[in-house]
Amino acid sequence: MTLFNDTDLFMSGTNGRKDFELPDADVILIDNFFTKEEADYYYEVLLNNTNWKEYEMPMYDKIVTAPRMISWFQDKSDTIHSGDAPELTKELKEIRERVQVEVKLNFNAVLLNLYRNGNDGVSWHSDKINRSDAHPVTASVTFGETRMFRLKHKFRKEVPFVEIPLHHGSFLLMAGTTNSFWEHQVPKTAKKVLPRINLTFRKVIK
Known part of the structure; x- marks a missing residue:
């Protein structure tokens, strides 16, 4: 099956890297971080072999x-306190190794999110800093359907929000003070879309 051919970013010779010039933030996007074949493989493995779970969250009252x-x-x-969290699988370790080589940092945990269709999304938020550094680094990998990723400054309303389409096989790094000064979201969409898998690698401390 041919997956996610909505972009020509997998053409050889394209770098696909963009450094965003944003106040109080360090954000880097690499669109073709994984080849088309690699992205297809990891998408199928993670979609079908991961123990996906629903979870509950507070909203208003x-x-x-x-x-x-x-x-x-x-x-x-x-x-670190691992609790009942399973060890990273072979494929997750392979992906993590590629990420760590790129950013020259080490990560010991990963959160996988499955956006099943356009009704799935995540509202404006900043990543929690408990059990992380004061300025946590988030290394994010996407497999599957392209979804829009938005950023907005928490305090400077005159700074326009940023929209970044995250494609199949892309890599997004948020570092420095990004988490302290910016919020991000993946909005829902009325479009008919296939599942998207997002991996966010983190450094968890005890």
């Missing part, structure tokens, strides 16, 4: 089921 599914993996280590 009630608890609701989040409009997406998740799965959390973490290294087994004496320096």
Whole structure:
């Protein structure tokens, strides 16, 4: 089956890297971080072999089921509390290695999000910093349907929000003070879309 041919970014010779010039942020996008063949492979493996779970979250004065599914993996280590989190699979370790080589940082956990269709999304938020550094680095990989990723400054209303289409096989890095000064979201869409899998690699501390 031919997957996600909505972009020509997989053509050889294209770098696909963009450094965003944003205040109080370090954001880098690499569109063709994985080849088409690699992205297709990881998409199929993760979609079909991951133990996806629904979870509940607070919204205003009630608890609701989040409009997406998740799965959390973490290294087994004496320096962090792993709880019942499973060890990263072979494929997740392969993806992590590629990411770590690119950013020259080490990550010990990954959150997988499954956006099943256009009814799934995530509202404006910043990543939680408990069990992370004050300025956590998030290394994000996308497999599957292209979905829009939005960023907006928390305090400077005059700064326009940013829209970044995250394609099949792309890599997005948010570092520095991005998490402290910016919020992000993946909006829902009325379009008929196929599933999207997003991996966010993190450094969790005890």
